[in-house]
Amino acid sequence: MKLENISLRYGTGPEILSNLNFSLAQGDLRFLTGKSGAGKSTLLRLLFLMLKPASGKAQLFDQDVSTLSVKEVALFRRRLGVVFQDFRLLPHLSIFDNVALPLRAAGVKREAYAGDVNDLLDWVGLKGRSGELPPMLSGGEMQRVAIARAVVSKPQLILADEPTGNVDSSMARRLMHLFQELNRLGATVLIATHDEQLMAGARNQILRLEDHTLVAK
């Protein structure tokens, strides 16, 4: 991933991101931090192709994303996995169906993905609970379901927006362990957080958003 001179504003409002430059190599694990309202979530939404920059050049997987069609954006997102602070699980679908959603969207048949989904639920410690609905789970459990959903299609890049924001510290460590494990398996991981404790345990480079732009820590 490579961003060059990226600026972004909502409508005619002030710039949320200004002249932003950074790149991520395959296999990197980075933290994105900054004060509340600094634009961390906005940057992640931009990287996740939910927003378009006002100026600058954004490249993902060596391709300029500014010219992608709606269909191409959808196909691109299948190479990305995203985790939100508020989980974004569908409350009327079972845990199994929530995790399987990216595969269903990609047209994979149930018989082809059922084994993988169950293995993933096992990996995040939710074996035997695949039929339960999200409202029956705790915050940490819902976040683990969200992580399983983010990685079920084996994405090359994982973007996590405050993934530990709604869980206690022991669950935060457990979730971080999952991200590190995914990184070891080859995925590039970018975690937006203001949890200093989470970052203190990691020796990886931290990106800090200050005055609407990025500074390496």
Added chain:
Amino acid sequence: MMWTKVADAAAIFPTKLATFRALGLTIAVMCYLACLALGGLLVAQRATNAWISSVANEATILVRPLEGVDIESELTKAANLAKATQGIRSITILDAASAARFLEPWLGKGVATGLPLPRLISLQLDGKGSPDFAKLETELAASVKGANLDTHQQWQSEFASLGRGLILLAAVVLGLIGLATSALVSFAARSVMEANASVVEVLQMVGAEPGFIARANDRQFLVIGILAGGLGLVLGLVSLALLGSLAPRGEAAFSSGAAFLFGGEYFLNTLGLMLFIPIMATLLCVWTARWTLLGALAR
């Protein structure tokens, strides 16, 4: 293939939305109105055809009473000329009492009896091509005093024109109902998408293409189309049958209209055509919803 995709994508969106109930009710009403409009169209078309066919297979010779002329003798001459004309199957000379009965609705019972009334000869055609009316008309003019031939051409033309007008009117009503239904379904589809904005966002987030998201709603619109369309059809058929059964027998347009809809030879044809209403409503519902969602998701 399409159904596999529908089944696979089903249930991603919550099914219990007030929008669906309102849409179902609206489609049922629209199908009900469409049934009435189609019923009207069929009655107009079939009645017109029946009238034209009836009028086209008959002609009339009118013999006016003239002073010093024996009308019975003139009637016999006219009947003989008609009998000799190829293409005329049979003739009926209407007696004076029958001629008087024709005027009863205007003059009252018995008033016309004894008046010097024109007499009619009804000619039944054999339906194998048109008789040589021009020749008959010339012969009548030459040898029968006070005779006129009426081939009913003017009536046929007026019936056909009236029938075409009614059919056009019913078709316009059906078209407007379809248009209004499309607009309502489109509005409902947008409303469903707005109500499920969070689901749409998650689907987009996991890489769902617009087509997948639009198809995920197909089953709900399909079920609504079938159920609401079916309900509208049943209510429409019951209403048309009731209108026919409540009308006074023998005279009212409704009772003969019901015969044109549910009479022996028309029954299956009517049902077959009426079945198109829920089918079209369902297709309209599913496709309008899909294209509306695709249009909205493409932006």
